[in-house]
Amino acid sequence: MEKEFVLGLDIGGTYTKLGLVSRKGEILSVRKFPTEAKKPFDDFKKQLESEINALKATVHTDQKILAIGVGAPNANGYSGNMEHAVNFRWGDDVPLVASIKKILDLPVSLTNDANASAVGELQFGMGKGMEHFVVLTLGTGLGSGIISNGELLIGQNGMAGEIGHVNVVPNGRQCNCGLKGCLETYVSVTGMRRTIFELLADMNADSELRTISFEDMTGEIISDAAIKGDAIALKAFEETAEFLGTQMADTAAHLDPEAFILLGGLSKAGDILLNPVKAAMQRNLFHAYKGKVKILMVDRPSNHSVLGAAALGWRAIQV
Numbered sequence: 001m002e003k004e005f006v007l008g009l010d011i012g013g014t015y016t017k018l019g020l021v022s023r024k025g026e027i028l029s030v031r032k033f034p035t036e037a038k039k040p041f042d043d044f045k046k047q048l049e050s051e052i053n054a055l056k057a058t059v060h061t062d063q064k065i066l067a068i069g070v071g072a073p074n075a076n077g078y079s080g081n082m083e084h085a086v087n088f089r090w091g092d093d094v095p096l097v098a099s100i101k102k103i104l105d106l107p108v109s110l111t112n113d114a115n116a117s118a119v120g121e122l123q124f125g126m127g128k129g130m131e132h133f134v135v136l137t138l139g140t141g142l143g144s145g146i147i148s149n150g151e152l153l154i155g156q157n158g159m160a161g162e163i164g165h166v167n168v169v170p171n172g173r174q175c176n177c178g179l180k181g182c183l184e185t186y187v188s189v190t191g192m193r194r195t196i197f198e199l200l201a202d203m204n205a206d207s208e209l210r211t212i213s214f215e216d217m218t219g220e221i222i223s224d225a226a227i228k229g230d231a232i233a234l235k236a237f238e239e240t241a242e243f244l245g246t247q248m249a250d251t252a253a254h255l256d257p258e259a260f261i262l263l264g265g266l267s268k269a270g271d272i273l274l275n276p277v278k279a280a281m282q283r284n285l286f287h288a289y290k291g292k293v294k295i296l297m298v299d300r301p302s303n304h305s306v307l308g309a310a311a312l313g314w315r316a317i318q319v
């Protein structure tokens with residue numbers, strides 16, 4: 001039986017998950033509750049405290065929690081705050097680390113959710129043994145985390161690796177961040193919905209997607225339709241893959257990575273996404289990298305985000 005654990009906490013726009021994770025990446029116990037991001041932060045703190053206490057109750061007297069690792073949208077590890085998270089009504093600078101320390105006084109490490117996923121892959125997943133790779137999470141938005149020289153790339157302000165907000169179409173689609181034409185507005189579940197509604201207007205093809213509302217259209221529904229051969233869904237994947245693969249070729253020119261690891265809702269589509277992404281990347285890749293950059297795609301179980309956050313906590317206390 002493992003004796004030492006790190007508490008991994010993943011704060012998402014819809015759900016918050018927390019779990020106790022051993023050094024080897026085994027999850028002792030995990031809990032999940034609605035984040036209620038539109039309600040005050042104080043409500044969240046109260047709920048979090050009772051959830052942490054419930055988790056602590058599962059720890060035997062000879063077991064110990066050593067640290068806490070936290071992944072959250074727009075989180076800044078330098079300030080310890082969540083900054084300007086658009087889907088949260090918690091204020092512009094939310095003191096996450098200070099608030100968590102009040103509940104459980106242990107070393108707390110914080111980073112944004114996609115960075116936590118990258119550290120999770122490095123410590124426990126497909127990035128084990130790799131020194132240079134990029135994780136892209138294709139969910140509601142497009143998150144990215146960069147591992148360079150075996151470490152998470154953080155940057156001057158704690159905000160390195162925002163590949164979702166590089167411009168791919170000058171004056172293109174309006175992004176939640178205030179800019180126009182960001183990659184995320186094309187390559188994400190939300191971006192694909194926008195693409196599908198444009199295609200539905202432009203194409204005559206029969207499609208089961210015609211009866212589904214914008215709000216109800218999930219990554220799973222789009223992927224299932226594509227797997228069944230739906231012409232609109234397939235075309236949407238083709239266009240999405242072109243944007244993504246081209247951007248990955250650009251990113252390779254900056255970072256010379258061994259691999260890209262794709263995670264999240266759209267990765268359920270498998271080869272329907274992967275094959276055209278590979279083709280678009282190869283076509284646009286600088287000759288020095290041709291045939292050298294792997295693209296790995298994983299459909300992770302939902303507990304994965306807790307592992308990523310915990311991996312961050314483990315790495316912080318190992319140095």
Ligand SMILES: [Zn+2]
Binds near residue numbers: 177182
């Ligand atoms: Zn943006």
